[in-house]
Amino acid sequence: STTTTTIPYSGIKIYYKSTTGAPTIWLWELSGRAISELQGNTWNTQPKMQAVTGLSNWYVYEIDKDKNGASLAPFTKELRMKFNSAATDIGLTPPRTAYYDGSQWYNECPDGKPAISISPAAGEFSTSTIEITITVTGDNIDISRLTLDGTIPSDTNGIQFYDSTKIIIGSDMTEGQTKTVNVYAKNSKGTVSESFTYKKVTQQTLTGDVDNLRIYQVMVEAFQDGDSSRNYDTGYGPSQHKGDLRGIINALPYIKGLGMNALWLTPIFDSNGSGALDATGYFCQDYFTVDPKFGSFDDAKELVDKAHALNIYVFFDGVFGHNKGNVKPSPTGKTPSGGNDPVSYPGSLEFYKEVATYWIDKLEIDGWRLDQAYQVSTKNQDRNYLKDIREVVEQKCAERKAQGKQWGTLGYMVGEIWDGETNIQKWGYDANGSAGLKSCFDFPLRYRLVQVLAGQERVDTSTAYNQPATKLVEGYASHSTYSSFAHPNFMLTNHDLVRFGDLIQRAPNLKYGKENPDYWLRHKLAFSFMGSYTGPITVYYGDEIGDEVSGFVNQGDSGYYDDHASRSSGQISNFDSNQSSLKDYVTGVMNLRNSHKALWCGTRTNLIADTTRYADLKVFDTDKVVYLMNVGTSTETFTITQSSVGGTKLRDGLTNTVYNVSNGSYTITLDKLSSSFLIVE
Structure with missing residues (x-):
């Protein structure tokens, strides 16, 4: 008799979607094996991927054995690959069989299979009820069901729903209770199941004290795609460049659920263009119109109103020192003066004072983050004009407060002066002996913290990484340089800095990523330090789940550079266990901070x-x-x-x-x- 032994397949299959014929592929492991070479290939003879039967425009390549027949498994390191000898390589971690459609990875073929989204995303709500919209897309949906009772929906279990179904939950919930919306959809191409959990919470009372601000920063063009008709589709950094105001609206419950009480948006004013620089918002032409690629005025109003309903302050990004040129006049006919980068003061002062107060009245925003604030001060001008803008904002907010208005009364302004403590004091806080700005970002202490827990962006000196905890004492000592009224704002990352996760990978003494448990411990340490800080704090989106940029460690990797690599697509659901653990820890720290005034002031x-x-x-x-x-x-x-x-x-x-x-x-x-x-x- 004949005995047949079946050896289980232990390799990995890479699927790639191409509309231009069979692609070639080149594979290797990050800091590991040269997979393609082990399989007997050279750069000049890259193997072609094979067409997949039944899947139009999909091609597959199997990584199983080397050229001598020895198994290449197990795969433990991140896989890197190039399709068609592209300039940019793609990362896949953890290594697994997966599908790449040219923009992102999927564990199953995405074509035709149902896809479910829900708005607003899972999170906390403090209103009596919350309305949820469920969207299901895909070819010929056969079954779509949801449950609210904790059971798992299936072909036969659950309430039937259709695309854009709206449900309302919360009326039967008490404060502290959670409810999970389980959703299921099926067609001939496959099934999908998603779970979204909502928690009813007590409305936190805002103190009106800027030291208690827990700000969540988002890069608008990158964060969340909530409206497929409003996209830049180009920009700097690794995101899909499809972010918009609707996406931020959908994310508000998530932001609230993190324990944050304020939101900072990168600039949303009309750049009147379609290029990568326009997508940043930092060189606009019309300061009094919302960029249509981000949304409408009504979208902006809805965002601010819904944030306020959740007791979340909203801060706009004020670029009052430079612009795109040919700036549209203000409603009263004012324009900036001088060049466009920087502009000239005092000729530009009245224009930017009008911008700063216009949006407080129009949308009831709660303040401003000031980009390159030194351009409005003595680095580029004859005196500190930040003082004048701050005073007119404070006056406007005082008037509104006297009128009994709840919002548009805080008037918080924080300056970005990316420099040491001496120049932050000189260009930010000081205005010829009186107060300029009252808050600036705490870059000096931020650099000390990353030097202790990871490494700073430039690691070409021994003091840039692996520093002792005493470095934090030195960082706090820098505060003695500041005016007594100063409220420094501590942050770990922003859209111009490298993500903390990538700094861990870059540090010469560490050089590890998400695969190492210490990567996650270092994130928790950084957030605990932030939680202990007296003064306002700012969390950059994605840091709360340990984001890093795949394939990026050093300048130029994967075509990215330090000043834009952190501008990745945001994630507000479907976390893995490490992400969830870190996010829950950050939430715990933020809530503890809110409960103990000793921590924040x-x-x-x-x-x-x-x-x-x-x-x-x-x-x-x-x-x-x-x-x-x-x-x-x-x-x-x-x-x-x-x-x-x-x-x-x-x-x-x-x-x-x-x-x-x-x-x-x-x-x-x-x-x-x-x-x-x-x-x-």
Whole structure:
């Protein structure tokens, strides 16, 4: 008799969609094996992919054995590949059988299979009910069902729905309860199941104190595509460049669910163009019109109104030092003066004062982020004109508050002066001895933090990475340069900086990514430090889920550069376990910060700072929190004297672990790359 043994297929199949015939493919592992060469190929003889039967325009290439027949499995490192010898390579992690349609990866063939989207996305809501719109697309949908009772919908279970079905939930929910909308759709090409969870929460009261601002920044052209008719389809960075205002509206519950209470949008005014620079919004021509590629005036109003309904402040991005040229006059006939980059003051002052106050009245926005604020100050002008713009904004907000208006009354303004503390003080806070701006981004401390936990963008000096925790003391010491009224705003990333995840990969002492658990621990450490900071803070979209740019570590990788690589497409659902863990941690830190005034506006006393350990005492009135941080890769013990912090016990604000005093001290052990917020009781 004959015995046949079937050996399970252990390789990977790469599928690629091409409308121009069979493509070639070249494969390798990131910091690993040269796959194509192991299979007997050379760059000049790249193998062609094979047409897939039954899938029009799809081609496949199998990675199974080397040229000698030995298995190439297991695949543990990120796969990199080029199709048709393209200049830009594509990454796939984790390595697996997958489909690439020219813009993104899918685990199953996307053509014809049902696709489900839901708006608003899962998150928190504080209104009595919330209306949800469910969209299902695909060829000849046979079955589409949803459940609200926790069961899983199927061919026979659930409520039937159709494309653009609207449902309302919340009337039977009490505060703190969650409800999951499970959705299922099927056609001849396949099935899809999605789950979206909503939580009813108590409406948080806004303090009106700028130190309590927890700002979420989005790059409008990249963040979320909510309206397929409004796209730039070009731009700098790795996103699909399809972001718009509708996408941000859909994401508001997600942003609220993170524990954020403010939103900063990159510029949304009309650039009157279609190029990559126009997509940024930073060189506009009409400051009084919403860019139609982002949305309409009504979309902008809906965004601000819905954000306010969730108790989220909205800040616009004010580019008051440069423009595209040929700027459209203001409603009262004013125009900027001088050149276009920078403009000239005082000739431009009245125009930009009108811009700054116009949108506060029109949309009730709550303030401005000021791009390249030094252009409006003594780096480029004869004096600090930021003072004049701030004062007219504050006057407008005071008038509105006196009229009993709730919104458009905060008037927060934060300047971007990407420099050291001396010039931030000189060009930002100081106005010939009086107050210029009252808040600027804290670049000096941000750089110290990334030097400790990862590395800064340029790692060509030994002090740029692998620095001791004492560096944070040095960073905080920079605040002594600032005016006493200053409210520095701490951030980890923005649209001009490299994402923290990519800085971890770039640091010469680390050089690892998402595959290493420490990658996620370092993110949590960074956010814990942010949570302990006195003053406003800003989270750049995607950092809360550990985003990094696939294939980008150093300048020029995959065609990206440091000043735009962080402008990736946003993600607000369908997280993996690592992303969910980090996001939940960030939410916990933000909510803890909101509950403890000592964290967001308390005085700070450093208790410990050495190579791996860092400890601060934060105090506001009777509220005391001890913040501990172990930046090392081994367990560390902290001994805090009772006389230095008071109380009879310390309780971890996130885990509720209690540490009792013993012999006049508290002893706390922290695992590697971890932190703790200890409430003094």
